[in-house]
Structure formats: structure tokens, C-alpha cells
Amino acid sequence: xxxxxxxxSDLVNTPSFKDxxxxxxxxxxxxxxxxFLMSCGNMIGLRYDTMxxxxxxxxxxxxxxxxxxxxxxxxxxxxxxxxxxxxxxxKKSKDIVxxxxxxxxxxANNEKTSxxxxxxLKKHADFFTEDTIREIMTYEKILLQTIKFDxxxxxxxxxxxxxxxxxxxxxxKACPDESKR
Amino acid sequence: xxxxxSGSPARRADSHSSHHHSHHHHHSDxxxxxxxxxxxxxxxxxxxxxxxxxxxxxxxxxxPNSSDRNRHxxxxxxxxxxKTDLKKDLSPARTKPKITDAEVNEIVSEEEExxxxxxxxLEQKNSKRSNQTAEDSSPNKRPRSRSNSRESVSNSTDEExxxxxxxxxxxxxxxxxxxxxxxxxxxxRTRSVSQEIETLETQNEIKTEERIDLDESVDIIENPxxxxxxxxxxxxxxxxxxxxxxxxxxxxxxGVVYRAKDKKTNEQVALKRLKMEKEKDGFPITSLRxxxxxxxxxxxxxxxxxxxxxxxxxxxxxxxxEFVEHDLKSLMQYGMKNPFMMSEVKCxxxxxxxxxx
Numbered sequence: 001x002x003x004x005x006x007x008x009s010d011l012v013n014t015p016s017f018k019d020x021x022x023x024x025x026x027x028x029x030x031x032x033x034x035x036f037l038m039s040c041g042n043m044i045g046l047r048y049d050t051m052x053x054x055x056x057x058x059x060x061x062x063x064x065x066x067x068x069x070x071x072x073x074x075x076x077x078x079x080x081x082x083x084x085x086x087x088x089x090x091k092k093s094k095d096i097v098x099x100x101x102x103x104x105x106x107x108a109n110n111e112k113t114s115x116x117x118x119x120x121l122k123k124h125a126d127f128f129t130e131d132t133i134r135e136i137m138t139y140e141k142i143l144l145q146t147i148k149f150d151x152x153x154x155x156x157x158x159x160x161x162x163x164x165x166x167x168x169x170x171x172x173k174a175c176p177d178e179s180k181r
Numbered sequence: 182x183x184x185x186x187s188g189s190p191a192r193r194a195d196s197h198s199s200h201h202h203s204h205h206h207h208h209s210d211x212x213x214x215x216x217x218x219x220x221x222x223x224x225x226x227x228x229x230x231x232x233x234x235x236x237x238x239x240x241x242x243x244x245p246n247s248s249d250r251n252r253h254x255x256x257x258x259x260x261x262x263x264k265t266d267l268k269k270d271l272s273p274a275r276t277k278p279k280i281t282d283a284e285v286n287e288i289v290s291e292e293e294e295x296x297x298x299x300x301x302x303l304e305q306k307n308s309k310r311s312n313q314t315a316e317d318s319s320p321n322k323r324p325r326s327r328s329n330s331r332e333s334v335s336n337s338t339d340e341e342x343x344x345x346x347x348x349x350x351x352x353x354x355x356x357x358x359x360x361x362x363x364x365x366x367x368x369x370r371t372r373s374v375s376q377e378i379e380t381l382e383t384q385n386e387i388k389t390e391e392r393i394d395l396d397e398s399v400d401i402i403e404n405p406x407x408x409x410x411x412x413x414x415x416x417x418x419x420x421x422x423x424x425x426x427x428x429x430x431x432x433x434x435x436g437v438v439y440r441a442k443d444k445k446t447n448e449q450v451a452l453k454r455l456k457m458e459k460e461k462d463g464f465p466i467t468s469l470r471x472x473x474x475x476x477x478x479x480x481x482x483x484x485x486x487x488x489x490x491x492x493x494x495x496x497x498x499x500x501x502x503e504f505v506e507h508d509l510k511s512l513m514q515y516g517m518k519n520p521f522m523m524s525e526v527k528c529x530x531x532x533x534x535x536x537x538x
Contacts, residue, residue: 064417085466086473093462140463141495145417149489151473 002148004060019066029067033058037076040103044091046084053153054083057143064146070139073104073124074132078139086151093133101128421490421499424452435471440504449504450487454497472500482536 016026034055041051057079061070077100084091104125108118424441430451431438439452455468475486487501507516509529521529 081463085464085469090462090466137463142417144464145491145495148418149472149476151469152477 002150004150006063010063014062015064015066016062016068019068021067026062026067029072030059030062033072033076036073036100036103036107037080039107040077040096040099041080043099043103044095046080046089046091047087048157049155050083050087050089051080052155052157053087054080056153057083057147060147061143070142071124071127073100074127074135075139075143076100077128077132078136078143081136082140082143082151086153093136097128097132097136100132101125104128417491419488419490421452421492421497424450424490424501426452451484451502451504452490453500453502455500457496457498468498472498475500480536482532 012023014026016029017023021029037054037058038051041054054076058076061075061079062072077096081091081093081096084096104121107113108121108125113121423444425444427440427442427449429437430440434456435453436456437454439454441450441452442448443450455471457465457468472486472489476489479485484505485503487503490499490501491497492499
């Protein structure tokens with residue numbers, strides 16, 4: 001199985017960096033992609049684990065490809081699509097495309113985003129058309145090969161919840177005074 | 182990179198063939214070509230090795246994978262001990278090293294812990310060679326005589342060696358070259374031309390095989406250099422073209438299974454092509470489940486899926502599984518004279534249950 005731990009030097013020297021994208025911009029792209037994926041998943045009512053898996057796929061994918069090469073919002077939608085299948089919460093590609101478009105438009109209409117950003121988001125939203133479904137299928141194949149069919153992603157959330165519960169019990173024991181907790 | 186060694190081996194081959202038999206002429210061409218190939222081969226190897234070393238200097242994330250591969254390689258070269266051995270003998274002597282002595286020494290010291298046996302030997306031989314070019318006679322006497330004695334032992338078994346040793350020896354002095362030259366004359370007379378060509382060809386095959394192997398291991402260790410174009414073979418799954426299909430085993434609802442051979446390791450594997458026809462919404466979720474579950478299953482009683490490879494145009498997906506000689510069903514149907522004994526049934530049942538447990 002492929003190993004997904006990266007050296008520090010690899011994290012700096014990503015394909016995007018080699019492709020002329022500075023680190024800050026890449027970080028922003030990753031953030032935007034992940035956030036978009038999350039809000040998109042929320043919109044179609046996917047579980048948190050599914051979205052987290054999608055984000056992991058997204059990050060892994062861009063450890064091998066440049067952001068210039070593959071459009072990030074389309075790729076994020078594709079990651080979400082695959083994650084849905086992997087986590088046994090499949091969604092139709094049609095629904096994902098529709099949700100993606102809505103999501104991007106919502107982001108573009110948000111007051112917080114700058115004018116330039118709005119234009120950019122509108123442009124991205126226009127990418128999502130009926131043809132996008134076929135595009136997503138192609139990207140899915142590339143994604144599967146890039147992540148070498150290593151589909152199972154272990155998430156820490158389950159453990160976190162478990163420990164949180166455990167700690168809460170301990171807290172009650174250790175600190176009976178509720179106001180000090 | 183300057184190709185300092187490319188001229189001399191050809192010349193050597195020429196002069197060598199001129200004072201021997203007439204039938205020698207027509208395969209001197211062949212040898213020249215081979216020399217040339219060899220030059221290129223070595224050159225590739227050096228650059229590869231240097232890249233590899235650079236990678237090895239920093240702890241790498243794909244390390245276990247590569248060491249595995251090396252182990253494989255070692256194993257393989259042991260299998261072909263006879264031939265690779267003699268090749269190793271020749272290879273350094275043929276061409277001048279394209280890197281400086283210091284570099285070689287550096288490589289040797291690092292190589293010894295990390296690299297496969299074969300490469301270490303190659304490098305060591307090279308350092309020996311560079312010693313010789315510095316005309317340091319005493320230390321290289323010993324390794325030379327050692328390999329000479331080995332030569333005389335294996336002469337009887339492999340005539341190819343004698344022939345190839347000659348250009349080698351001309352480097353080291355008139356005496357030895359004449360000696361083994363006369364020895365070689367006798368050898369050559371007894372051998373038919375076709376046989377010789379055959380051996381040459383097999384040798385060439387081995388070389389190319391090894392070259393591919395090296396290239397591949399470097400690719401795996403390295404990060405994809407500059408992924409402007411999408412190379413699925415170097416960045417993601419391997420291509421199915423790295424396997425040689427031998428025959429179809431069976432076809433069922435699940436897909437078609439082929440028996441195939443890994444071109445690099447020569448291992449037999451079973452290739453199962455996933456059926457993708459009823460593809461409505463991208464990659465079928467059933468196949469996804471299958472791939473995912475089987476990749477996770479690592480158990481002695483479960484057929485191991487090693488990796489996933491893709492077809493040339495990315496629409497065919499194959500699972501690489503270990504090849505199992507028999508299956509229980511056909512054994513029970515056709516291959517049995519007597520039914521299983523109680524103990525055998527127990528054993529099989531135990532394996533079955535531990536597999537699904």
C-alpha cells in the first residue's frame with residue numbers, strides 16, 4: 001500500500017510549486033477547495049466522514065498534480081463523488097454537479113467575498129454544466145489511479161468523540177463543581 | 182556527458198576479430214552494437230544510481246517499497262548467477278567510467294549499505310578500474326587473478342565468457358591477452374555461430390531487463406519530477422503493459438482472469454480484469470468495494486491482491502493477484518482418485534474458516 005506521509009521537503013516542493021504556484025497561493029487553493037467540498041457535501045446532506053474522506057483525497061491528489069493542471073473546484077466535486085461511493089453514501093454525479101454550481105454561486109453572492117473573488121467564483125461556477133458529469137467521470141479515473149486505489153481513510157473523529165466522552169466522565173469525577181469545568 | 186569509452190571498445194572488437202577466423206567478421210558487427218548498447222546502458226545506470234543516491238540520502242517515504250524491490254532483484258540475479266556473474270565481470274572493463282573517482286568512491290561507500298548486491302559489485306569493479314587507470318599495479322593484481330581463476334573454472338561451462346574476456350584482457354597486458362587468446366581460439370572453433378548469437382541475444386535480454394528494473398525502482402522512489410503531462414505509469418498505478426499475458430484462466434460474472442508474468446521479476450501472477458460495462462455513474466461502486474476490501478485483506482489463506490494496474494487507455498482496471506496453481510473445485514471434480522481423508526478435510530476446513538474469520 002502506498003504511504004501517504006510526506007517529508008517536509010515534499011510538502012514545500014509540491015507539483016504546484018514546481019509549476020510556478022507559490023506556497024501561499026497553493027495553501028489558499030487547498031483551503032478553498034476543502035471548504036467548497038465541505039459546504040457542497042453539507043448541501044446534499046452527506047455525513048461528515050464522507051466529506052472528510054473527500055478532502056483527504058483532494059489533498060492527496062494535489063500532492064501529485066498541479067493546481068494549474070486540474071481545476072480545483074471540479075476536482076473537489078470529483079473527490080466528493082468518489083468519497084460518497086467509498087463511504088457507502090453514494091450520490092449521483094448529477095446531484096453533485098448541481099449542488100456544486102449552487103454552492104459556488106452562493107459563495108459568489110456572499111458579501112464577505114471581494115469583487116475580484118466574486119468574478120473568479122462566477123467563472124468557476126460556469127464550468128459546471130451538463131457536460132461536467134462526463135468530465136467528472138474522467139477525473140475520477142485519474143483520481144483513482146493517482147491515489148493508487150487506496151480508498152480507505154481512517155479518520156480521527158470517531159476516536160476524538162470516544163475520548164471526549166471518556167474525558168467528560170472523568171471530568172465529572174475529578175471536578176464536581178460544574179462552574180469550574 | 183562525454184562518451185569517452187565509446188570509441189575504444191569498438192576498436193578493440195575490430196582488431197580482435199581481424200586476427201581470428203573469417204566467420205568472426207560477421208558478428209563483430211553485432212558485438213560492436215552490443216558494446217554501444219552497453220555504453221548507453223552504463224551511462225543510464227550511472228545517472229540512475231546518482232539520482233537514487235540523492236534520494237536515499239534523505240529518508241524517504243516509499244522506502245519499504247523500494248527495498249522490497251531490491252530484494253527481489255537480488256533474488257533474481259542469484260537465479261541467473263552464471264550469466265549475470267560473467268556480465269558483471271565484463272561490464273566495468275568495457276567502458277571507462279563516466280564519473281570521477283571521488284564520486285565512485287562516494288557511491289561505493291554509500292552503496293554498500295543500501296543498494297542491492299549487484300550494483301555494489303558493479304561500483305566496486307569500477308573503482309578497481311579507476312585504480313588501474315592510475316597505474317597502481319599492486320592492488321589490482323589480486324582482484325584480477327581472482328576473476329581469472331574463476332574464468333578458468335567456468336570456461337568449460339560457458340564459452341561465451343572466454344570470448345568476452347579477450348577484449349577485457351587486452352587492457353591489462355600483452356601476456357594475459359595472448360594466453361587467453363589462444364585459449365579462446367580453440368573455444369571459438371568448436372562453437373557454431375548460431376549458438377553464439379543465441380547467447381548474445383540472451384545476454385542482451387538480461388541487460389534490458391535489468392535496465393527496466395532499475396528505471397522503475399528509481400521512479401518509485403522519486404517524486405514525479407515535473408508532472409506537466411499526466412503519466413499514469415510513473416505517478417499512479419503501474420500499467421498492465423508491465424506484465425506479459427500468458428493465457429486466460431477463466432471467465433465469469435466477475436470478470437476475466439488471465440495468467441501473466443511480471444516482465445521485471447518474472448513472477449507469475451493472476452490478472453483479473455474488472456468488468457466495467459454497466460458503468461452508469463463513473464466507476465462502479467461494486468468494483469470499488471471489491472478492490473477496497475481485497476486490498477485490505479492480508480491473510481495467508483486469502484489470495485493476496487498486490488496492486489491495481491491500469492490498461493493503456495485507462496478504462497481497463499486489472500487486479501494483480503498472486504497466482505495459485507490449483508483451485509479446490511476443479512481438484513475435487515477432476516483431479517482426485519480418492520476423496521479427501523478426514524485429516525485433509527479438517528485441515529482445509531481450518532484454513533477456510535481462518536480465511537473468513
